[in-house]
Amino acid sequence: AKPMIVAFSPMIKSSNGELKDTPRNILREKEFVVNFVTEETLDKINMTSTELPYGEDEFKYAGLTPLESEVVKARRIKESPIHF
Template identity: 35%
Template structure:
């Protein structure tokens, strides 16, 4: 037996909670931006993925018009910092609805480091940073999808094994439903099966 739900007849918040509890785990884009007046912003966005490889483009969705989105529209640049497990509490704290003009870096006590190709700073303790220039945005209802062309990647040597980022060293966090977060847990590896005509 199943429960049937029609989004057109559901409460918006209830349906949001259903979607975010079902589409799991979701990687987190810990997005750093700088406003036009020079204030640095840092916020986690859990609607995040790769859009394209050539050219390299990543995307995240701003649900509503948050400071990250406004700053990117104004300046055309942002950084996606990997959200690692050791910074769990700090990442959660940057989701606080601070008033515009207050930097989450300063309010939460997160160290910055300069980016190489864009103005917004990187999170110094994040093992991977994707420096992005705005490619385009797409408005969908109450949300805006932000596409960023990756113009530089900075990876900590500490997370590399044989020239490749090692997931257990990256220790990425993910978002689940409600107030739940996920860690990498167990890892399974399997090779793809090539098609062989019979």
């Protein structure tokens, strides 16, 4: 596409139809980070979509490293080469 497009489509929990943590956090904080996925991080990134109890740390669960952001409150994934 010209211009290139970044699409973001957070889901609901299939178990109960409630919002997942990502959209809940975005609605509350009004900001977020998009982390690019590589072949090397694909499996771990996919693990972050597991339906964990609210507040459980997806970084820790998936074995990824949280990194403080420079402009927004939301943390980034250290293993990601690009963050929006």
